[in-house]
Amino acid sequence: MSSTPHAFSNPEGDSSSGFLRLKIENERVPRTSSPSSDQVRDSSSSQENQSFATGAQSDEVKHGKKKGEKKIRKPRYAFQTRSQVDILDDGYRWRKYGQKAVKNNKFPRSYYRCTHQGCNVKKQVQRLTKDEGVVVTTYEGMHNHPIEKATDNFENILSQMQIYTHF
DNA sequence: CGCGTTTGACCGGCGC
DNA sequence: GCGCCGGTCAAACGCG
Numbered sequence: 001m002s003s004t005p006h007a008f009s010n011p012e013g014d015s016s017s018g019f020l021r022l023k024i025e026n027e028r029v030p031r032t033s034s035p036s037s038d039q040v041r042d043s044s045s046s047q048e049n050q051s052f053a054t055g056a057q058s059d060e061v062k063h064g065k066k067k068g069e070k071k072i073r074k075p076r077y078a079f080q081t082r083s084q085v086d087i088l089d090d091g092y093r094w095r096k097y098g099q100k101a102v103k104n105n106k107f108p109r110s111y112y113r114c115t116h117q118g119c120n121v122k123k124q125v126q127r128l129t130k131d132e133g134v135v136v137t138t139y140e141g142m143h144n145h146p147i148e149k150a151t152d153n154f155e156n157i158l159s160q161m162q163i164y165t166h167f
Numbered sequence: 168c169g170c171g172t173t174t175g176a177c178c179g180g181c182g183c
Numbered sequence: 184g185c186g187c188c189g190g191t192c193a194a195a196c197g198c199g
């Protein structure tokens with residue numbers, strides 16, 4: 001990769017004025033947390049557990065559906081961040097298109113999609129049951145357009161981190 | 168008014 | 184063949 005696949009940053013090098021800074025806007029308020037049997041194993045847990053997982057998962061996506069296609073794999077980036085809000089503003093505009101409960105998790109998973117035309121980037125946000133402070137954001141696909149927000153986006157950070165999926 | 172969120176229904180696949 | 188499951192769509196609503 002390296003030629004075109006710019007995961008999050010623009011090779012154009014236009015937006016390079018942002019630094020570390022997650023935008024914490026409004027608090028999303030607790031959802032209906034009904035105390036049920038939610039005991040996950042969740043071993044890592046905790047606090048400084050800030051890690052990112054780069055998985056070039058396949059895309060065959062779902063279980064082997066495509067016939068001729070075999071090289072198109074959809075890059076998937078998972079980020080685990082400690083945040084009090086689910087909404088991490090990365091500079092793009094997202095439209096929520098669904099919300100589903102996750103097994104073994106008290107909190108639902110939110111599905112977002114980039115509102116750009118031609119930009120089919122999807123995003124998933126999930127919060128851990130035990131540690132509500134941990135939010136897992138999964139990005140799928142790449143943007144074909146510049147970031148709307150010229151402010152800080154942690155995408156720059158991401159680019160700095162060299163989060164490239166090694167297929 | 169435009170647009171993003173919300174929520175239930177629907178869908179394709181897999182497992183049993 | 185049916186049920187479960189994760190994911191997506193779509194109509195309605197609310198908000199700016």
